[in-house]
Amino acid sequence: MSTVRDLAKFENALYTKSILPAPVDQEFNKQPAFSDGSDAPYGYGWYFRTIKGHTVMWHSVGIRRTASQA
Structure with a gap:
């Protein structure tokens, strides 16, 4: 079981780039592509959209009668 404090530590590790090797971090944070090269x-597990020239990524989970978004 995780606590809010555990999740905060994990998020901080992701944002400070200290948990994943750089090539893995870059792969997870780039826009995925179809085999024809289109976006x-x-x-x-992440959604991607370009809004006003900026790539936005988000994760969303829904369980019956509940919803969460990060």
Whole structure:
């Protein structure tokens, strides 16, 4: 079981780039592509969209009668 404090530590590790090797971090944070090279809207559990020239990524989970978004 995790606590809010555990999740905060994990998030901090992700944002400070101290938990994943650089090539893995780059792969997880880039826009996924279809085999023809066109952008895919979803990959590795994240949604991607370009808004006003900026790539935005988000993760969303829904369970019946509940919802969460990070």
